[in-house]
Amino acid sequence: xxxxGNGVARADYATIGRWVADGARVLDLGCGDGALLQxxxxxxxxxxxxxxxxxxxxxxxVRNGVNVLQSDLERxxxxxxxxxxxxxxxxxxxxxxxxxxxxxxxxxRVGREAIVTFPNFGHWSHRLQVLRGRMPVSSSLPYQWYDxxxxxxxxxxxxxxxxxxxxxxxxxxxxxxxxxxxAFAPNLMGxxxxxxxxR
Amino acid sequence: xxxxxxxTGGAAPVADVDRSVGPVVSRTAHFDAPLVLAxxxxxxxxxxxxxTYGELDAARSNAxxxxxxxxxxxxxxxxxxxxxxxxxxxxxMVGPGKPLDTDRYFVVGVNNLGSxxxxxxxxxxxxxxxxxxGSTFPLITVEDWVDAQAQLADRLGIAQWAAVMGGSLGGMxxxxxxxxxxxxxxxxxxxxxxxxxxxxxxxFNEIARQAIMTDPDFHDGNFEAHGVKPxxxxxVARMIGHITYLSDEQMDAKFGRQLREGxxxxxxxxxxxxxxxRYQGEKFADYYxxxxxxxxxxxxxxxxPATREGGDLALALxxxxxKLLVISFTTDWRFPASRSREIVKALVRKQRDVSYAEIAAPxxxxxxxxxNPQYHAVVRAWFDRIATGMRVGDPLPRANEQAQx
Numbered sequence: 275x276x277x278x279g280n281g282v283a284r285a286d287y288a289t290i291g292r293w294v295a296d297g298a299r300v301l302d303l304g305c306g307d308g309a310l311l312q313x314x315x316x317x318x319x320x321x322x323x324x325x326x327x328x329x330x331x332x333x334x335x336v337r338n339g340v341n342v343l344q345s346d347l348e349r350x351x352x353x354x355x356x357x358x359x360x361x362x363x364x365x366x367x368x369x370x371x372x373x374x375x376x377x378x379x380x381x382x383r384v385g386r387e388a389i390v391t392f393p394n395f396g397h398w399s400h401r402l403q404v405l406r407g408r409m410p411v412s413s414s415l416p417y418q419w420y421d422x423x424x425x426x427x428x429x430x431x432x433x434x435x436x437x438x439x440x441x442x443x444x445x446x447x448x449x450x451x452x453x454x455x456x457a458f459a460p461n462l463m464g465x466x467x468x469x470x471x472x473r
Numbered sequence: 474x475x476x477x478x479x480x481t482g483g484a485a486p487v488a489d490v491d492r493s494v495g496p497v498v499s500r501t502a503h504f505d506a507p508l509v510l511a512x513x514x515x516x517x518x519x520x521x522x523x524x525t526y527g528e529l530d531a532a533r534s535n536a537x538x539x540x541x542x543x544x545x546x547x548x549x550x551x552x553x554x555x556x557x558x559x560x561x562x563x564x565x566m567v568g569p570g571k572p573l574d575t576d577r578y579f580v581v582g583v584n585n586l587g588s589x590x591x592x593x594x595x596x597x598x599x600x601x602x603x604x605x606x607g608s609t610f611p612l613i614t615v616e617d618w619v620d621a622q623a624q625l626a627d628r629l630g631i632a633q634w635a636a637v638m639g640g641s642l643g644g645m646x647x648x649x650x651x652x653x654x655x656x657x658x659x660x661x662x663x664x665x666x667x668x669x670x671x672x673x674x675x676x677f678n679e680i681a682r683q684a685i686m687t688d689p690d691f692h693d694g695n696f697e698a699h700g701v702k703p704x705x706x707x708x709v710a711r712m713i714g715h716i717t718y719l720s721d722e723q724m725d726a727k728f729g730r731q732l733r734e735g736x737x738x739x740x741x742x743x744x745x746x747x748x749x750x751r752y753q754g755e756k757f758a759d760y761y762x763x764x765x766x767x768x769x770x771x772x773x774x775x776x777x778p779a780t781r782e783g784g785d786l787a788l789a790l791x792x793x794x795x796k797l798l799v800i801s802f803t804t805d806w807r808f809p810a811s812r813s814r815e816i817v818k819a820l821v822r823k824q825r826d827v828s829y830a831e832i833a834a835p836x837x838x839x840x841x842x843x844x845n846p847q848y849h850a851v852v853r854a855w856f857d858r859i860a861t862g863m864r865v866g867d868p869l870p871r872a873n874e875q876a877q878x
Contacts, residue, residue, distance in 0.1 A: 299824070323821065329847045332830050336798075336854040343817060343829040353818045 285453040286365060286391040287313050289468050293389060293446060294318045298360040301385060303347055303377070304367035306331045308340030315340075322359060325351075348372055354384040361387050366466075368392045370423040378440075382473045387445065391468045394449065396429030396461040414465040430461040437471055446470040492570045494526040497551035497561070501591055502628050508586075508621060511614040511775075518600075521625050522584040522591025523547045526567060527575035529631070535860075536579045536631040538622060539563065540639030540646035543714070543769055544761055546590035549582035550575070565844050572853040577860050578635065586621050587613040587768045595694075595764030608694025612768055615642070615776045619649045623657065635859055636660035640841035641808065642769070645776050648816070651793035652778055660859055661793070662852065664800045665841040667812035668786050668819070669777035674807065677717055678770040681710035685763045694764050703763045708754030710766060715753050720804040720837035787819040796826040798855050800848065802840040803833050828855075 287310060294300060298320045302311050305324025308331075314320035323341045326332050335342035345353065348371065362385030364377070369392050371377055381388040393414040394400075400410035409419040417424065428436070430449055437444055449456045449464030456464045501520050508516045524547050529536060539549045541562070550561035550568050567573045567580055584592040587610060595610040626634065637650040637658050644666025651661040670678070685691060688706030692699050716724075724746065731745040742748040782788035797820060801813035810831050820827040832848045834840035840848070 321824070323827075329833070332828075333847065333850050333854060336828055336830075336851055337857070339858050341826055341828050343821075343827075344831045345814075345829075353814060353821060355822060358821070 284309065285450050285466055286468050289448050289450070290314070290363065290365070290389055290391070291317045293470050294320055294361055297321070299358070300361045300363060301325070301351075301354065301359045302363045302365065303351075303381070304364065304370075305335060305340065305342060307334035308338040308342060310363065310365055311335075311340045312338050347377060350376065351380040351384050356383055357386060359385040361385055361389055364388070364390045366391050366393065369427050370425060372425065374426055374436075378436075378442075382442065387470060387472045389468070389470050390433075391466060392428065392433070393424075394430050394461065394464045394467050395427040396431060397451075397465050398462050401462075412465075430464060430467050433467065433469065437469070442471045442473060444469060444471045489564070489568070492568050493564060494551035494561075494568050494575050496554040496557075497524050497526065497548070499524055499548065499553070499591060502625055504621075504624055504628075506624070508617070508624070510611050510617045512612050514611040516586070516593065516611070519586060519593035519621070520591070520597070521586070521593075521621060523625060524549065524551075524561075524582045525629075526550055526580045526582075527578050529579040529629075533630055533632065534635060535577060536581060536626075536629070536634050537573060537856075538626070538634050538637045538650075539567065539573070539580060539582050540618075540622070540637065540643035541582070541585065542639070542641035542643045543773070544757070544766070545643075546588065547582040547584040547592075548590070549580065562842065565842075566849070566852065572849045573638070573856055574853075574860075578856065581625070581629065581631075583622055583625055585613075585618045585769075587611075587765060587772075589762035589765040594762070595768070596697075596762050605697050607697050607764060610764060610768070612771050614772050615645050615649050616653065618772070619646055619653065622646070622650075623654060626657065632657065634658045634660075636662060636856070638662035638664070639666075640664040641666060641838065642773055642776075645773075648790075649776075649778065651795050651797060652790060653792070655792050655794045658795045660796050660798070660855070662798045662800070662855065663813070663816060665802055665805055665808055665813075665838055666799075666816070667808040668779060668815050670774055671812075675774050677713060678774055680713050682767055682770060684709035684713070685767060688763075691763065694767075696763065702758070704758040707758040707761060707763055707766065708751070711754045711757035711761075712750040715750060717807045718838045720806065720835060722804060723835050723837055723839075726835070786815060787822040790816070790819045790825070791823045793820070793823075793825055797828070798851070799827060799829045800841075800851065801829075801831050802836070802838070802848075803831060804835055805838045805840060807838040 294314055296318055300320045300322035302324040305311055305326050308324050311324050323343055324335055325343050325345050327346045332342050332344045362381040368390055399412050403410040448468045449460035450466045451463050499522055501522050503520050505518050545562045548561045550564045552560050569576045584590045586592055587594045589596050595606050597606055599606045637647045639647045644663040647661045647663050650658045685703050685706035688703035690696055690701040691703040696702055728746040732743055733748055742751055778789040779786040799813050799817050801810035817827055817829045830851045834845050836843055
């Protein structure tokens with residue numbers, strides 16, 4: 275699954291970098307060109323693998339010197355042992371996946387912690403466009419309804435509920451707007467949500 | 474004739490004259506030190522035929538070994554001045570500006586022991602008898618080949634390969650290098666390979682061997698002494714092998730149910746596929762040695778590094794410290810992608826540096842020999858990375874870290 279290329283370009287890296295311990299073993303699901311893994315290798319001396327289904331992403335990851343494994347996330351993570359990683363990452367890919375529950379369960383099986391980032395559908399500009407009767411198009415959701423890879427969009431409140439219903443404990447949550455953390459009304463003001471949680 | 478690959482037969486590869494290593498020379502290295510084989514026997518002396526392309530750099534750090542598959546040879550790239558039509562079997566991969574760029578790398582191709590293209594094998598003269606070894610040549614294993622290749626590396630002054638690379642049975646050799654000579658290899662490219670043969674794979678090999686051994690001209694392997702060759706057996710062996718290298722889809726696309734002339738209610742070749750297989754079988758019987766075929770298929774059957782660790786492949790691969798690139802092809806049913814994923818899974822379990830590309834290609838097992846933009850781009854990118862690393866003098870910082878762990 276290629277990172278769905280949503281507009282908030284990599285604003286999540288700095289936050290993720292703070293949450294990943296030095297020398298951590300990481301697995302990046304939908305690693306695209308491997309930029310996040312490169313960033314984590316450089317900043318946190320993290321080691322690990324990226325999973326990518328798209329040919330161009332695999333090639334770019336090889337060029338970037340990242341360990342990349344070509345595989346379809348929808349088939350699960352059965353190439354990996356339980357608790358093989360400190361952190362499993364899913365950066366701006368969740369909303370493009372078919373089986374959300376399955377992949378979150380797999381992330382928490384192979385990793386001690388999961389970090390998930392996604393564009394917040396609850397942002398006021400999206401709400402306004404829906405009120406006007408149109409599907410939202412924005413910097414964080416740059417696609418038209420007919421050609422979007424995003425099939426499972428959710429809000430910050432939706433994901434809070436999703437994790438709570440499954441008993442997963444949220445360790446950290448940051449919601450960004452314009453690359454800066456939002457403290458007030460994050461589900462209304464935030465463009466990009468970043469969660470760290472465990473079983 | 475459809476343009477199938479060199480190793481599986483079909484039309485010979487056509488040299489890309491502008492980007493070819495050009496005319497090459499086959500050399501032979503003679504070794505007097507005995508080589509102890511897995512079967513328990515010892516080769517007191519032996520020859521290895523090899524070719525090299527490109528220049529070894531001053532630090533001797535840019536050498537790449539290319540291992541061949543079942544019936545190929547050390548003639549990897551270029552052509553012979555006296556036989557310009559004889560183009561190396563991986564000429565599309567190896568050459569100036571090609572994915573394995575001979576402007577950067579010193580590439581070595583070696584003919585495996587027991588083969589019939591210049592290295593010691595059943596066709597060689599046994600110094601003890603003055604006659605060809607024939608059936609008395611020992612059975613050899615992938616590990617024996619790699620041990621012999623290590624002797625050649627010593628001879629060429631190569632302490633450590635920048636990479637060892639191979640497809641199919643060649644990929645198994647690259648994997649064995651990574652396991653048993655970890656300090657002598659920085660990268661392994663394991664392409665269209667498997668951690669061992671499945672029962673079905675062995676079954677196909679056994680059919681091929683039976684075809685040869687039941688040919689009345691086989692004479693228990695001593696056919697040379699009778700002045701004959703088990704051509705019928707070789708033909709059938711080649712036909713059955715060839716089918717397993719192709720995909721159903723590709724055979725349909727190339728041949729379908731096309732007829733040569735029409736239905737004549739006879740057993741003469743009527744369908745194009747029959748004619749094609751007969752042609753391939755004939756050609757193979759001309760150039761290949763039956764005793765060699767028996768031995769190389771056995772080497773395939775025996776390869777199973779996990780057995781040394783009670784069947785635990787991850788444990789078997791644990792000694793490997795190099796970076797590995799594993800590549801499979803979606804329509805390969807001889808060594809399907811699932812077999813490559815087994816290798817990857819085992820390496821990941823041991824936290825080794827590994828990348829895996831699963832190439833969408835219609836050509837079955839043969840795809841590893843053919844042009845495919847994504848496949849060649851990934852290999853090119855891999856070698857670019859190695860070269861970049863060599864320039865900054867710190868080739869594989871992460872691999873080294875792992876090695877120390």
